[in-house]
Amino acid sequence: SNSMQNVDLTNCDREPIHQLGRVQSYGAMIAVSSDWIIQHASENLTSILGVSVDDVSGQPLNRVLDTNGFERIRENMRHVQSPDSVVRLFDVPLRTNNQKFDVSFHQSGMHLIIEFEPKTEQAGRDVSAEVFAQIAKLRHPKNLNDLTQRAATAMAELCGFDSVMVYQFQPDHSGEVLAEVRSDKAQRYNGMRFPASDIPVQARALYKRSLLRLIADVKDEGSPIIPQTTMSGVPIDLSLSVTRSVSPIHIEYLKNMGVQASMSVSIMKDGELWGLFACHHDSPRYIDYERRTAIELFAHLFSYEISNFEDAARKSVEVESSKVQNLLMSHMAAGEPLANALRSIHEDIKSVIDHDGLVLIEDEEIYTAGATPSKEQLSRIARHLNRTINSRVFHTDKLLKFDEFGHEYEKVSVGMLAIPISKRPRDYMLLFRKPVTAHVNWAGDPNKPVTVGPNGVRLTPRQSFDVWQQTVEGQSAPWTDAQLHAAELLRVTLLEVYLKITDAANLERK
Ligand code: BLA
Numbered sequence: 001s002n003s004m005q006n007v008d009l010t011n012c013d014r015e016p017i018h019q020l021g022r023v024q025s026y027g028a029m030i031a032v033s034s035d036w037i038i039q040h041a042s043e044n045l046t047s048i049l050g051v052s053v054d055d056v057s058g059q060p061l062n063r064v065l066d067t068n069g070f071e072r073i074r075e076n077m078r079h080v081q082s083p084d085s086v087v088r089l090f091d092v093p094l095r096t097n098n099q100k101f102d103v104s105f106h107q108s109g110m111h112l113i114i115e116f117e118p119k120t121e122q123a124g125r126d127v128s129a130e131v132f133a134q135i136a137k138l139r140h141p142k143n144l145n146d147l148t149q150r151a152a153t154a155m156a157e158l159c160g161f162d163s164v165m166v167y168q169f170q171p172d173h174s175g176e177v178l179a180e181v182r183s184d185k186a187q188r189y190n191g192m193r194f195p196a197s198d199i200p201v202q203a204r205a206l207y208k209r210s211l212l213r214l215i216a217d218v219k220d221e222g223s224p225i226i227p228q229t230t231m232s233g234v235p236i237d238l239s240l241s242v243t244r245s246v247s248p249i250h251i252e253y254l255k256n257m258g259v260q261a262s263m264s265v266s267i268m269k270d271g272e273l274w275g276l277f278a279c280h281h282d283s284p285r286y287i288d289y290e291r292r293t294a295i296e297l298f299a300h301l302f303s304y305e306i307s308n309f310e311d312a313a314r315k316s317v318e319v320e321s322s323k324v325q326n327l328l329m330s331h332m333a334a335g336e337p338l339a340n341a342l343r344s345i346h347e348d349i350k351s352v353i354d355h356d357g358l359v360l361i362e363d364e365e366i367y368t369a370g371a372t373p374s375k376e377q378l379s380r381i382a383r384h385l386n387r388t389i390n391s392r393v394f395h396t397d398k399l400l401k402f403d404e405f406g407h408e409y410e411k412v413s414v415g416m417l418a419i420p421i422s423k424r425p426r427d428y429m430l431l432f433r434k435p436v437t438a439h440v441n442w443a444g445d446p447n448k449p450v451t452v453g454p455n456g457v458r459l460t461p462r463q464s465f466d467v468w469q470q471t472v473e474g475q476s477a478p479w480t481d482a483q484l485h486a487a488e489l490l491r492v493t494l495l496e497v498y499l500k501i502t503d504a505a506n507l508e509r510k
Contacts (some may be wrong), residue, residue, distance in 0.1 A: 012200040017247045019235035022222040023115070024215070026286050027243030029225065031111040031236060036061045039111060040236060044223035048118060050095060053226045061114075069094040073105060073114065080107050084209050086240050090290045091119055102289035106240045110230070115243045117289050127158075127294035134158055135301045147309055148179035151302050152277070156181045158295055159263060159287060161279035165189060166267075168275040172196060173204070174446070175275065192467065195446035198253070199276075208273050210240050211266040212296050217284035218254050218261070220245075242289065253461035254280075261285040263292075265299040269306060310481075317482045320352045321489040332497055339367035342429065346370070349431075349490070353483045357413060357432035362421075372432050373409040380405060385418055386426045393487045394418040395479045397433075410435065415476025419487055421494040429494060431487075433476035440470040 023029050028048040031040040037060055041053045051064060062070045069092050079087045086106040094101050094116060101116040134154035141147035148166040156164040166179040173196035180190040199207075207213075222245035229235055238244040254262050261281040267274045277299060287295075327348055331341035339360045342349075346358055346369050357372035361382050366375050373381065384403055385394065395417045400406035406414075415433030420426065443465040479487075 012197055012249065013202060015200070015202070015247055015249065016235075017202060018206060018237055018239040018244075020238070020245055020247070021225050021228045021235045022245035023225065023238075023241070023243040024217075024222050024245050025220050026214075026216050027115050027117040028223070029113055029115045029241065029243060030056070030061070030064075031108070031113050031225075032061050033110060034112075038064065039230070040225050040227060042223045042225050048116070057226075066093050066096050068092075069101075069103075073103065076105075080105065080112070084240060086210075086242070088289065088293055090293075092116075104242045104289060108237045108240065111236065113236070113238075113241060115241060117243070119288060119290075127291050128297075130158060131294045131298045131301070134298060135305075138302065138305045141305070141309055144306075144309060145178065147305060149181070151305070152179040152181040155265075155277050155279065155295070155298065156183075158291070158298055159279055161261070161263060161281045161285060163188075163280040165278045166275060167194070167278050169204075169273060173199075173201075175199070177278075178275075189443055189465070192441050192443040193446070194443050198461075203247075203250075204273055206239055207264070207266045207276070208268065210242075211268070211299065212242075212292055213244070213246065213264055214242075214287065214292060215246055215251070215254065215262045216286040218251050218259065219284070242292075249461060256461055256463050257465055258282075263287075263295075265295060267299055267303050267306070269303050274303065274306065313482055314485060317352065317486050318489065321486045321493075324348050324352055324490065325493040328493060328497065332500070338362060338497065338501065339365075343367070343369050352486045353417065353431060353479075353490075354433075354477075355417070355431035356434045359428075359430040359432070361426075361428045361430070363427065370432075371412050371434060372430075373413050377405065377409050378430070381416070381430070382426070382428060385420075385428060389418065389420065391420050393420075393484060393491055395484060395487075397476045397478050398474065400474065410474055414474060415479070417479055417483075417487055419491045419494065421491065422498045427498070429490070435474050436477055438472040438475065440472060442468045442470060444468055446470075 023042045089103040091100040092103045100119040105114040152164045163182045177189045259280040263279040265277040357370035360367040397415045413432035414435040417431040419429045444462045445468045
């Protein structure tokens with residue numbers, strides 16, 4: 001029964017991390033029904049608010065909280081309306097003493113969940129001023145590396161963690177560390193790849209809705225919510241809770257990494273999770289909710305900086321492309337056939353979209369330049385394209401995946417970008433790339449994200465994060481977004497050129 005099959009990684013994806021029924025010790029929570037009656041509370045209410053769960057359960061909230069505090073929550077109830085909104089209030093008096101709290105509240109099913117963290121005197125002062133000062137340091141980056149490196153430095157100053165990384169998700173949901181700033185000045189994970197299973201699917205989905213989590217102490221057992229299940233018999237949904245205790249599997253992961261506190265902040269772009277700031281500390285570390293909120297704001301502004309940077313990169317590709325377009329037009333205006341014109345501007349195209357071989361297929365004729373498959377292979381590729389692609393640009397970094405005869409030309413051309421330039425007959429411009437050997441440095445063997453623990457077969461994140469090098473062969477360099485954008489522009493140009501040629505031919509015929 002305890003076979004290895006039972007520990008497949010999908011088990012990880014199924015852990016209900018939003019229903020673990022505990023909060024971390026730095027905060028306490030109360031869940032009230034729509035009539036403000038307290039239905040659930042965390043056990044540590046006693047130490048944080050000075051009243052026990054037994055004392056307050058079944059009581060209206062305004063009988064437990066200080067009037068000023070209760071009124072501030074009530075006044076801000078209108079902000080809870082929109083889905084997934086979490087309302088933040090800072091320095092709120094909740095009891096009749098002088099203690100102030102940072103408060104977060106949101107709607108979860110039938111309950112309003114209210115969380116509060118005691119505020120210390122010096123905490124949270126002038127944090128927005130800090131955020132604007134730090135974001136100003138990100139202006140005019142030289143490249144994406146420079147931008148992420150500066151962002152990591154800024155984040156380290158805002159949060160004071162020993163280590164800050166900018167982690168970017170890849171299309172296969174693995175991730176790469178783009179920048180790393182450490183107080184010991186070492187470079188431990190920079191450039192390394194982490195497997196997708198390190199942040200399972202439900203965690204990635206949750207981190208799109210709830211943008212920051214602080215695990216203040218991996219040794220903290222947290223505090224259970226009482227009672228554990230609601231009237232309908234399910235654990236309360238803590239998806240948007242800011243004091244939520246996290247998965248014990250992930251705690252084990254952090255311990256294996258030698259980390260005592262962790263904070264991660266989602267970096268969103270175009271509604272998707274682009275990456276995370278991953279912050280680690282060698283000892284327990286708590287930072288207050290007001291500062292965490294400022295940090296979230298910083299991450300938000302950083303994502304605009306990424307967009308700005310990418311827009312600028314797109315613009316420069318457009319400028320380069322229009323130069324190529326003008327060149328092509330002038331060759332054509334001089335009466336050169338398309339194939340010759342393309343050959344003459346081969347190098348100019350190369351400077352925008354790097355490649356090793358160029359092919360034009362026009363009216364069943366095949367013209368080549370540079371390293372390409374043979375003509376026979378090319379007509380087979382063309383037939384395949386006719387069957388499979390529409391009028392859009394097609395690209396692959398591994399022709400083998402696309403064509404059963406791929407192995408015949410894999411040593412010469414393994415990457416292909418196909419630009420359709422007319423509808424009938426199917427004509428193409430094809431760009432080919434040679435295979436390159438790539439080395440991927442993984443933080444630990446990605447084939448063993450789960451090992452067999454001392455207690456037999458059970459889920460245990462990998463023990464070692466030492467570099468494990470993977471050699472990838474038989475693939476070309478990837479076609480980048482900017483290059484694909486340039487290809488799209490080239491497609492439009494070629495289509496225009498093509499139409500002009502046919503128009504001219506038609507005129508001659510008349
Ligand atoms: C969560 N995993 C996470 C989080 C990070 C990582 C950042 C968010 C919580 C946090 O802020 O610490 C992973 N941390 C990383 C990575 C880097 C880093 C990749 O610093 C690289 C720089 N983890 C496993 C396996 C499982 C697993 C095998 O390795 C499942 C069996 C689970 N990781 C896991 C779960 C969570 C998680 C369940 C969600 C924790 C939660 O929010 O409750």
